[in-house]
Amino acid sequence: MSSLARLAGEVAEGGQGRSQEVPRSACSFGPRAAGGLSLGRLLQLLIMSARNPGTELDLGSISRVQVNQPAVIRHAEQIQSRRTVKKDWQAAWLLRAVTCIDLTTLSGDDTPSNVHRLCYKAKHPIREDLLRAMNMHDKGITTAAVCVYPARVTDAVKALKAAGCNIPVASVAAGFPAAQTSLKTRLEEIRIAVEDGAREIDIVINRTLVLTGQWEGLYEEIRQFRQACGDAHLKTILGTGELGSLTNVYKASMVAMMAGSDFIKTSTGKEAVNATLPVGIVMMRAIRDFYWKTGNKVGFKPAGGIRSAKDALTWLILMKEELGDEWLKPDLFRLGASTLLSDIERQIYHHVTGSYAAYHDLPMA
DSSP, rough: OTHHHHHHHHHHSTTTTTOOOOOOOOTOOBBBTTOOOHHHHHHHHHTTOOOOOOOOHHHHHHHHHOOOOOHHHHHHHHHHHSSOOHHHHHHHHHHHHHOOOEEEEOOTTOOOHHHHHHHHHHOOOOOOOHHHHHTTTTTTOSEEEEOOOOHHHHHHHHHHHHHTOOOEEEEEEHHHTOOOOHHHHHHHHHHHHHTTOOSSSEOOOOHHHTTOHHHHHHHHHHHHHHHHHHTTTEEEEGGGGGGGSSHHHHHHHHHHHHTTTEEEEOOOOSSSSSOHHHHHHHHHHHHHEEEEEEOOOEEEBSSSSSOHHHHHHHHHHHHHHHHHHGGGGTBBBBBEEHHHHHHHHHHHHHHHHHOOOOGGSSSTO
């Protein structure tokens, strides 16, 4: 098991059989720096300061886009049919997935106490004895962020500060989840969340602008959202299950990146259809095209319906195949999830003990 730390670093470098070392991930598989932050966390903060400045809106290139839906669906089916990684390699990939999770609670009954509990879990995502058994207890493994409603940002900031960790707080905003409020209200919601301490803002677009082809309107709205964010990073939720076609998904992705989004995100988790592999492929191809054209790296966040460790592995593998090793780190890849971490911890428990956990074995999950 002592080789697991090495494997956990290797998953972003090329999978089984490669031993070349890679940059440490977010939270990280690396030593501690002065002040209690891991070197990986400091590296993440430095990397994330290099934001996407956006570009002018290029309507000409957008109007020419057509996505070959049957080909995308075939590729997604091929991804799902492949054998997944096993044993130590699976554990290493799952630990990498943990460091990319935006641990989320977006419920109407959220309270300060359950947000505090969520923040504790974000700092201690895997039981200490399990990490110790894998010789990973001193690697600074935490989730990438905590994601809450704007009204709960202050609670999350206080809880994380009290815990002595620097995990960023992300807030949904801009009329989440439907975006059916006035632009003035949506902008003010963003500003308030930032003032309360949110360092990442997950805004949601007005899907009407996509469905009616109002690309200039969409671009201008997102530009204003980015300005309202100030230094906070902007993650733009497309609500892909309500965009009508994969072509619209690609076009909305490109417009969002042109407008300065630091991440593009599939879904709110409240739609009937959320993160799917065909949508993920299209959005990743858009990110790749934007990078080739501009040199600006934009992150990707699938969210909604990602509940099992197997789901997480599939998204990691797809991300690696489509965008490469650099995008397998929390500054460019996130998994939006509320229950995913529970299943990952159960799989880690099985890896360490050889048996599956009873409910009382993982109470915080």
